[in-house]
Amino acid sequence: MAIRSTEIRPILASLRKHRIPALLIVLEIALACAVLCNAVFMISQRVSDIQLPSAIDQQGLVTVSLRGTDDKLVGSDIPRNLAALRGIAGVQQAAVTTSLPLSHNNWGWSFGVSPDSAVANRKNINVSLYFLGEGGGKALGLHVLQGRFFNADEFAGSKFDTAALPETHVVVMTRTAASRFWPGQSALGKTIYSKPFYYTVVGVVDDVLRPNVYTQNTSKSYDAIYFPMSAAGSKGAFSYYILRGAPKDRDRIMREAEQKLAELNPGAVAKGKIYMDIRNDYFADMRSMAWMLVLVCAVMLAVTAFGIVGLTSFWVGQRRRQIGIRRAVGATRGQILGYFRTENFLLSTAGVLIGMLLAFGINLYLMQHYEMSRMPWYYLPAGAVTLWLLGQLAVLGPALRAASVPPVEATRSV
Amino acid sequence: MLKMNHLSKVYRTEVVETYALRDFNIDVKEGEFVAVTGPSGSGKTTFLTIAGLLETFSGGEYHLDGIEVSQLNDNARSKIRNEKIGFIFQAFNLIPDLNVYDNIEVPLRYRGMKGAERKQRIMDSLERVGLSSRAKHYPAELSGGQQQRVAIARALAGSPRLLLADEPTGNLDTQMARGVLELIEDIHRDGATIVMVTHDPELAARAQRNVHIIDGQVVDLSEEPRFHAHAGEAAQGQTL
Ligand SMILES: Nc1ncnc2c1ncn2[C@@H]1O[C@H](COP(=O)(O)OP(=O)(O)O)[C@@H](O)[C@H]1O
Ligand SMILES: [Mg+2]
Numbered sequence: 001m002a003i004r005s006t007e008i009r010p011i012l013a014s015l016r017k018h019r020i021p022a023l024l025i026v027l028e029i030a031l032a033c034a035v036l037c038n039a040v041f042m043i044s045q046r047v048s049d050i051q052l053p054s055a056i057d058q059q060g061l062v063t064v065s066l067r068g069t070d071d072k073l074v075g076s077d078i079p080r081n082l083a084a085l086r087g088i089a090g091v092q093q094a095a096v097t098t099s100l101p102l103s104h105n106n107w108g109w110s111f112g113v114s115p116d117s118a119v120a121n122r123k124n125i126n127v128s129l130y131f132l133g134e135g136g137g138k139a140l141g142l143h144v145l146q147g148r149f150f151n152a153d154e155f156a157g158s159k160f161d162t163a164a165l166p167e168t169h170v171v172v173m174t175r176t177a178a179s180r181f182w183p184g185q186s187a188l189g190k191t192i193y194s195k196p197f198y199y200t201v202v203g204v205v206d207d208v209l210r211p212n213v214y215t216q217n218t219s220k221s222y223d224a225i226y227f228p229m230s231a232a233g234s235k236g237a238f239s240y241y242i243l244r245g246a247p248k249d250r251d252r253i254m255r256e257a258e259q260k261l262a263e264l265n266p267g268a269v270a271k272g273k274i275y276m277d278i279r280n281d282y283f284a285d286m287r288s289m290a291w292m293l294v295l296v297c298a299v300m301l302a303v304t305a306f307g308i309v310g311l312t313s314f315w316v317g318q319r320r321r322q323i324g325i326r327r328a329v330g331a332t333r334g335q336i337l338g339y340f341r342t343e344n345f346l347l348s349t350a351g352v353l354i355g356m357l358l359a360f361g362i363n364l365y366l367m368q369h370y371e372m373s374r375m376p377w378y379y380l381p382a383g384a385v386t387l388w389l390l391g392q393l394a395v396l397g398p399a400l401r402a403a404s405v406p407p408v409e410a411t412r413s414v
Numbered sequence: 415m416l417k418m419n420h421l422s423k424v425y426r427t428e429v430v431e432t433y434a435l436r437d438f439n440i441d442v443k444e445g446e447f448v449a450v451t452g453p454s455g456s457g458k459t460t461f462l463t464i465a466g467l468l469e470t471f472s473g474g475e476y477h478l479d480g481i482e483v484s485q486l487n488d489n490a491r492s493k494i495r496n497e498k499i500g501f502i503f504q505a506f507n508l509i510p511d512l513n514v515y516d517n518i519e520v521p522l523r524y525r526g527m528k529g530a531e532r533k534q535r536i537m538d539s540l541e542r543v544g545l546s547s548r549a550k551h552y553p554a555e556l557s558g559g560q561q562q563r564v565a566i567a568r569a570l571a572g573s574p575r576l577l578l579a580d581e582p583t584g585n586l587d588t589q590m591a592r593g594v595l596e597l598i599e600d601i602h603r604d605g606a607t608i609v610m611v612t613h614d615p616e617l618a619a620r621a622q623r624n625v626h627i628i629d630g631q632v633v634d635l636s637e638e639p640r641f642h643a644h645a646g647e648a649a650q651g652q653t654l
Pocket of ligand 2: 458459460
């Protein structure tokens with residue numbers, strides 16, 4: 001009802017007499033549409049990065065790193081420390097690990113599926129290695145999808161010798177890593193190689209993020225494998241004590257664990273951290289980037305809205321007499337309101353048409369120069385509709401003022 | 415057609431109340447051609463704007479075509495202006511952004527008329543005012559006389575029952591004024607009721623009836639002494 005198709009031709013005729021301001025508004029809307037589409041797309045990408053799933057008990061995990069211990073004594077210190085940690089009220093599981101998802105603490109290696117694969121083989125697949133002490137699977141909250149987790153013998157029998165890879169022959173990998181090594185096949189019982197080492201897959205777990213993630217290609221972010229490791233054979237590689245409890249207890253558990261480890265290991269420094277803080281720190285830059293983009297959108301929309309309000313108010317002021325004439329020859333208030341809303345609709349339409357092209361162009365440019373991915377098509381109409389609505393909202397005030405110009409305005413001499 | 419009883423119009427500002435019209439009585443019959451005269455500031459324009467439903471009044475009664483107009487809401491008043499009334503103003507009041515054709519079309523569009531009929535009416539009325547060749551011109555490209563003829567064409571195209579003209583020749587030279595008056599007489603012959611405000615006695619003389627307004631009231635011209643007294647005051651006022 002408000003947008004009047006019957007008014008379009010005379011409105012266009014009238015706009016032809018005000019080309020420059022009309023063009024400015026069209027360009028402003030076009031720019032806002034283009035920036036909005038791309039910025040919202042980037043925000044959505046950041047948000048989905050920030051929300052990358054990771055199948056461990058992220059909310060319930062507490063970590064403590066212990067620095068300054070004697071590596072020769074870890075074989076006895078670690079079991080003693082873990083026993084003490086398990087005594088803290090609310091601790092359901094405790095274990096040690098070399099690294100954690102999103103901890104930046106990456107240990108990468110590459111493996112192949114044929115026995116002659118050496119570490120430098122180009123066909124090899126790069127993965128992140130996690131070494132877990134006994135009970136590590138339960139402490140992290142890994143979900144075993146196929147096969148089993150390591151048994152006590154496998155934990156006890158695994159150790160580092162002189163090489164970087166452990167003296168064991170079992171491994172557990174994520175679902176994504178498994179399908180990368182053997183697409184379309186079950187990984188159970190199959191073997192990965194890095195001459196002279198080889199490991200047979202005994203279990204597949206749900207996807208867990210690597211210590212560092214690839215935000216542009218998220219599937220690579222899940223290529224991780226797990227090894228068992230004994231405390232005695234770990235050569236000081238265990239960087240974190242991990243404790244699992246209820247999320248509501250985690251602050252207290254962290255403080256008590258810090259205290260306990262400090263007491264048991266005089267001269268060493270115990271530093272606790274809630275796992276969610278590790279994760280949030282990892283994405284802190286991305287989060288502030290997303291907020292900055294939100295700000296850019298807000299400013300852009302506000303500037304556009306004020307531009308529309310300003311120009312329409314100016315036009316209403318300029319056209320008071322002509323509005324009076326229209327009222328005098330029979331326009332209702334609704335028809336005057338409709339005039340300005342239709343005019344805005346036409347300007348917005350021109351603006352969003354240019355804006356959608358511009359948005360598409362900006363996305364192509366970013367894809368070529370900044371490893372941006374392709375914006376899904378529906379961002380364009382969504383941006384257009386947003387600016388249409390913004391335009392209608394912005395024009396309402398000035399248009400209502402126009403509609404309240406009395407018909408007698410026509411007779412007032414200038 | 416147009417009947418006002420004890421009508422008054424007060425303009426209130428913070429400091430003063432001006433009675434633009436007081437105890438104003440007039441009765442214009444269907445098909446009549448009435449000329450309204452009176453000194454400057456006497457209330458002629460005020461009367462016309464109220465008659466044309468451009469403005470509301472403060473007291474009294476006004477029946478237009480048998481309808482008590484103070485009962486009407488804004489939309490109903492707009493509809494009557496659009497369908498029954500044609501206006502001609504001293505300042506022409508065309509829309510500068512629109513060409514002649516589009517200007518004449520404005521009230522027809524508000525009436526919701528179909529495109530073909532609009533075109534027919536616009537071409538007919540342009541022909542009647544002798545401006546068929548100027549349809550694509552903008553008001554600024556026309557002389558004052560031509561602009562006023564466009565304004566008449568705009569009124570004409572809507573076939574109004576009542577034509578209200580406020581000093582339609584006030585801004586025109588005698589030659590052009592004569593042409594405009596002839597057009598108005600033409601419209602009258604077609605059956606429209608005409609109320610024309612003018613300060614030109616020669617033009618007023620061509621109407622069927624003259625109504626004289628002084629200080630917001632209709633003066634009976636037969637009451638010689640009163641009329642002279644007021645006319646004298648007005649004259650004095652002007653020389654000062
Ligand atoms: N909008 C207004 N506000 C205040 N006073 C007005 C207004 N319009 C007209 N008047 C006053 O009403 C009186 C009649 O004005 P008007 O009808 O324009 O006279 P005329 O057309 O006969 O010259 C004048 O005193 C004028 O100053
Ligand atoms: Mg006047």
